[in-house]
Amino acid sequence: MWRDELNAAGGIKAGNQRYKVRFVTYDDQSQGGRVQQLYTRLILQDKAQFLFSPYSSGLAATAAVISEQYGKLMLVMGGAEPKIFELSNKYLFQGITSADHYLSGAVEALRSRNPHARVALVYSDDPFSKAVALATRDQAREAGFTLVLDESYAPTTTDFSPIINKIITSKADALLGGGHYPDGATLARQLYDQKANLQWVTLLVAPGNQEFARLGPAALGITVPSQWEIQASYKPQFGPPAAKFAKAFEEKFKIAADYHSASGYTGGALLQHAIETAGSIDTDKVAAALNTMDVTTFFGHIKFATDAKHHGLQIAHEMVLAQWQMKNGSLVREVVWPTAARTADILNRMQ
Amino acid sequence: MRQDAFKSGDVRAPILRRPFFWIIALVITAFGLAPAVANDVELRESLLLAAVYITLASNLNLMLGYTGYINFGSIVFFGLGGYICVFLMSAHDWPLAGAVLAAGAAVSLFALLFGLGILRLRGAYFALATIGINEAVKAFVSNFEPWGGSSGLYLSTEIFMPLGGPMQALWVIYFLMVGVMGLSLYLSYGIKTSKFGLGLMAIGQNEDAAAMLGVRTPLYKAFAYSVSAFLPALAGGLYFFKSAFIQPVDAFDLGLSTEAMVIVMLGGQGTITGPTVGAYLYEELRGRLLTSETFSNFQLVISGALLLVIVLFLPGGLMGWIYGRWPRMKRVLE
Amino acid sequence: MFGIVASIVDGVLIGSVYGLAAMGLTLIWGVMDVVNLTHGAAIVAGMFALYLLTSAAGLAPYAALPPILAGGFLVGVLLYWIAVHRMIGRPPLMSLLSTFSVNLVLIGLGTAVWGTVLFNVPVTLPGVSWQGYTFPGTHLLAAGLTAVMAGLLYLFLYHTRLGKAVRAVADNREAAELAGIPTTQMLSLAFGLGVALASVAGMLIATLFPFTVLAGDAYQLKSFVVTVLGGLGNPAGALLGGIALGLVEGLAAPFMPVSWTLVIEFVLFVAVLIVFPGGIFAFRRS
Numbered sequence: 001m002w003r004d005e006l007n008a009a010g011g012i013k014a015g016n017q018r019y020k021v022r023f024v025t026y027d028d029q030s031q032g033g034r035v036q037q038l039y040t041r042l043i044l045q046d047k048a049q050f051l052f053s054p055y056s057s058g059l060a061a062t063a064a065v066i067s068e069q070y071g072k073l074m075l076v077m078g079g080a081e082p083k084i085f086e087l088s089n090k091y092l093f094q095g096i097t098s099a100d101h102y103l104s105g106a107v108e109a110l111r112s113r114n115p116h117a118r119v120a121l122v123y124s125d126d127p128f129s130k131a132v133a134l135a136t137r138d139q140a141r142e143a144g145f146t147l148v149l150d151e152s153y154a155p156t157t158t159d160f161s162p163i164i165n166k167i168i169t170s171k172a173d174a175l176l177g178g179g180h181y182p183d184g185a186t187l188a189r190q191l192y193d194q195k196a197n198l199q200w201v202t203l204l205v206a207p208g209n210q211e212f213a214r215l216g217p218a219a220l221g222i223t224v225p226s227q228w229e230i231q232a233s234y235k236p237q238f239g240p241p242a243a244k245f246a247k248a249f250e251e252k253f254k255i256a257a258d259y260h261s262a263s264g265y266t267g268g269a270l271l272q273h274a275i276e277t278a279g280s281i282d283t284d285k286v287a288a289a290l291n292t293m294d295v296t297t298f299f300g301h302i303k304f305a306t307d308a309k310h311h312g313l314q315i316a317h318e319m320v321l322a323q324w325q326m327k328n329g330s331l332v333r334e335v336v337w338p339t340a341a342r343t344a345d346i347l348n349r350m351q
Numbered sequence: 352m353r354q355d356a357f358k359s360g361d362v363r364a365p366i367l368r369r370p371f372f373w374i375i376a377l378v379i380t381a382f383g384l385a386p387a388v389a390n391d392v393e394l395r396e397s398l399l400l401a402a403v404y405i406t407l408a409s410n411l412n413l414m415l416g417y418t419g420y421i422n423f424g425s426i427v428f429f430g431l432g433g434y435i436c437v438f439l440m441s442a443h444d445w446p447l448a449g450a451v452l453a454a455g456a457a458v459s460l461f462a463l464l465f466g467l468g469i470l471r472l473r474g475a476y477f478a479l480a481t482i483g484i485n486e487a488v489k490a491f492v493s494n495f496e497p498w499g500g501s502s503g504l505y506l507s508t509e510i511f512m513p514l515g516g517p518m519q520a521l522w523v524i525y526f527l528m529v530g531v532m533g534l535s536l537y538l539s540y541g542i543k544t545s546k547f548g549l550g551l552m553a554i555g556q557n558e559d560a561a562a563m564l565g566v567r568t569p570l571y572k573a574f575a576y577s578v579s580a581f582l583p584a585l586a587g588g589l590y591f592f593k594s595a596f597i598q599p600v601d602a603f604d605l606g607l608s609t610e611a612m613v614i615v616m617l618g619g620q621g622t623i624t625g626p627t628v629g630a631y632l633y634e635e636l637r638g639r640l641l642t643s644e645t646f647s648n649f650q651l652v653i654s655g656a657l658l659l660v661i662v663l664f665l666p667g668g669l670m671g672w673i674y675g676r677w678p679r680m681k682r683v684l685e
Numbered sequence: 686m687f688g689i690v691a692s693i694v695d696g697v698l699i700g701s702v703y704g705l706a707a708m709g710l711t712l713i714w715g716v717m718d719v720v721n722l723t724h725g726a727a728i729v730a731g732m733f734a735l736y737l738l739t740s741a742a743g744l745a746p747y748a749a750l751p752p753i754l755a756g757g758f759l760v761g762v763l764l765y766w767i768a769v770h771r772m773i774g775r776p777p778l779m780s781l782l783s784t785f786s787v788n789l790v791l792i793g794l795g796t797a798v799w800g801t802v803l804f805n806v807p808v809t810l811p812g813v814s815w816q817g818y819t820f821p822g823t824h825l826l827a828a829g830l831t832a833v834m835a836g837l838l839y840l841f842l843y844h845t846r847l848g849k850a851v852r853a854v855a856d857n858r859e860a861a862e863l864a865g866i867p868t869t870q871m872l873s874l875a876f877g878l879g880v881a882l883a884s885v886a887g888m889l890i891a892t893l894f895p896f897t898v899l900a901g902d903a904y905q906l907k908s909f910v911v912t913v914l915g916g917l918g919n920p921a922g923a924l925l926g927g928i929a930l931g932l933v934e935g936l937a938a939p940f941m942p943v944s945w946t947l948v949i950e951f952v953l954f955v956a957v958l959i960v961f962p963g964g965i966f967a968f969r970r971s
Contacts, residue, residue, distance in 0.1 A: 033594075033601055038642070041641075044392055044393045058598065061505060062594065065594060065595040065596055068508045069521065070518075126502065152942065152944060153944060156903075158894035158895050158896065158900075161695050162935070162943050162946075165688055166943070182895065186894070186895055190821075194821060195812070195814065469955070469958070469959060475720045479913070480958045482909070483909075483954040483958065484951075484955055486954075487952050494942070494945055613786075613789075653793075655787065662779055662782045662783045662786060663768075666779070
């Protein structure tokens with residue numbers, strides 16, 4: 001959508017030139033080996049000048065190897081793991097909140113309801129979720145919670161009954177964790193089937209997707225840390241405000257906008273802004289522009305780390321916590337944390 | 352058929368006089384010169400993958416083609432080699448050469464130990480056991496935190512500095528891989544024309560008869576299994592060093608050993624030209640299908656269909672067919 | 686304490702379904718000494734058949750069992766004639782490769798049609814609760830249906846003429862031929878039966894967990910593990926092997942991170958192969 005709007009308006013203005021944007025996309029089928037071959041192809045055969053990362057931290061890491069080897073700039077809107085940015089890169093930029101801040105809001109929200117919660121940390125064994133769990137462990141302990149279960153599951157797991165039984169045995173009040181959509185949705189469904197009766201459930205990624213509503217009663221009360229929700233009220237310095245973006249997106253694609261689509265659009269907008277600021281499409285000049293950037297778009301506040309150890313890490317953007325609640329007979333996502341941004345109160349789960 | 356492969360070129364002529372020795376040398380030179388002379392990075396990338404496939408297929412052939420033992424899980428050597436190399440380089444700052452060679456040695460030793468255990472099994476049981484080993488190693492590494500668990504290990508971009516920076520390092524790795532491929536071809540050839548190879552072929556024809564005739568079958572099999580692990584381990588070390596990233600699901604991908612097996616059968620088991628030509632063609636096919644969305648995995652359908660045809664009607668593969676039509680080729684192209 | 690019992694019970698319930706899948710594999714192995722590497726594809730076929738029958742044809746989930754059983758049988762017979770018939774009596778490598786190649790083709794076509802996306806057949810049944818733990822109704826019913834299928838197989842093999850003929854061919858093909866049994870037809874029947882069992886197992890698994898086209902590989906491996914545990918060629922052994930595997934998984938899960946159970950499974954697999962080459966409850970020693 002960003003590309004179409006931009007080209008319709010005449011393209012990116014860099015110095016005295018106007019550039020239209022052309023995408024070349026491939027399906028990596030979520031396989032690391034393919035990612036490297038395809039990015040090499042994008043750079044060598046398709047002569048890509050700028051790159052967007054694949055979706056998922058593990059894949060973004062493999063792609064980053066290629067983009068750095070060939071000195072091309074890559075915007076990472078789909079990889080939150082901080083590790084990618086600690087490998088001495090020069091042209092990598094992260095436009096979403098990094099993994100170690102994913103659940104800090106959830107921890108705070110939980111503490112406001114139950115300061116002595118017994119917490120089960122159950123997460124997918126993939127780079128992103130592991131990075132989130134690593135940070136959350138410390139945050140949970142500092143908040144005064146008791147960690148009664150701390151375990152990972154293989155990302156391809158479809159049978160969660162052993163681990164759910166362990167959750168029940170541990171007498172946990174709250175569950176924090178999950179991974180991506182397939183395992184998160186399956187876990188949520190099986191938690192309901194096995195009557196796990198948790199007072200609080202925060203799952204990563206999965207409940208942020210509209211499809212999650214299909215779970216019906218299993219979705220009720222589940223919270224999710226979100227990079228962005230439609231109700232967010234940031235005042236953008238450039239680009240459309242949130243409501244306008246959401247409306248245009250829904251008209252064009254006939255599905256509701258969520259943080260994935262918002263982050264995608266923002267990736268394009270950030271690149272555009274950087275090229276316009278730099279006045280050129282030269283990689284080094286654009287990278288320099290991104291390094292000094294400190295802006296707010298409808299997606300939130302964006303600023304990149306510039307020290308050699310963490311170059312490109314996102315340091316300004318923040319998560320909100322959303323919860324699935326019943327409103328006028330149907331399931332919707334309401335923002336419940338931070339209190340300043342909320343659109344509804346936190347619902348207590350009862351089964 | 353393995354019988355045809357038996358009748359190789361004049362085994363009494365000194366090795367340098369045999370045409371096939373020079374044919375291999377030609378192939379290696381072509382691989383090395385083509386992308387360098389044309390300074391064609393794309394060509395280099397696809398030839399690199401072809402070299403990997405050739406290495407895997409040729410070494411698999413040592414077991415599958417010569418002894419008839421089906422090593423379904425041969426990829427475990429490639430993956431373990433990759434892991435040991437990347438681990439030594441990232442956690443202990445070993446230089447590339449040392450790490451790769453250490454990986455090769457360690458994996459060969461591992462193969463020898465496990466081989467002694469499972470080579471007592473015959474036919475399908477052995478095949479299943481090799482799958483079991485691959486899966487057990489994959490499951491173990493996924494849980495082994497010092498090796499990154501299921502997230503794997505990353506190498507920082509600085510790792511390419513001792514080789515002169517990333518762009519130059521990619522060329523160095525390519526030439527090294529061509530070297531590994533060349534060694535695989537010469538190894539296959541050398542074994543085939545040696546007494547050891549004769550013993551392996553005998554085992555492949557009729558293991559009990561071979562044992563009765565004095566072939567030390569357990570030792571020969573274990574040695575072949577261990578040798579067939581060495582070069583794939585080196586290839587794994589190089590490949591994953593280049594990718595600067597290794598994780599269990601890519602390193603122990605049963606699909607890759609599947610492809611190697613298909614290549615050996617299509618090309619002609621027991622021959623050396625067969626797996627080489629087969630690997631090259633297969634990689635070309637795969638490369639072309641890579642970017643097509645619907646057909647991106649179609650090379651599996653095509654190779655599956657071809658494999659069925661070969662197994663049902665043409666067990667000698669491509670080379671078997673060539674030997675059938677032009678028997679004189681047996682002396683030249685092994 | 687209750688947690689451990691709950692884990693074991695659930696493990697046994699699901700393990701029995703894996704046992705059903707393995708029964709198909711071991712039957713074929715026992716009757717014609719062929720390792721059916723299309724087993725995984727047969728399981729996936731059962732899963733997708735359930736998905737298509739419930740979504741496109743609007744059939745109730747468990748009502749799909751008879752058509753899937755019948756369909757699996759027909760497909761199995763077809764597979765026999767395409768890939769297996771000519772391989773009987775040839776070295777094991779040949780039948781391994783022929784079934785393997787058919788598997789490649791089927792899975793390749795499957796991914797071309799359905800990609801690698803996760804599919805789910807939503808089935809909800811009231812479960813049984815006990816001491817805070819719940820055994821989902823779907824798990825209980827799947828185990829129950831497995832028992833029914835196992836019982837039917839037993840009745841077939843031991844109380845019908847056709848079943849006796851199949852067992853005769855498994856025992857000694859030449860003698861059976863001499864006794865006037867059309868052995869080739871029996872072989873194709875047995876193969877069809879094996880694939881049918883795998884398909885039904887796939888259908889039952891689909892009522893429990895979501896699946897992709899590639900899920901067949903993992904379940905095929907599980908079937909091998911169960912078959913090796915239970916003894917090759919012994920369907921009763923396969924069921925027991927499945928239950929045993931479920932027991933091991935259920936016992937292990939409460940005491941270690943769940944992701945380690947897979948390691949245990951494969952180590953057990955290789956160990957059993959090395960120590961008991963014919964399986965623990967071996968019926969036929971190879």
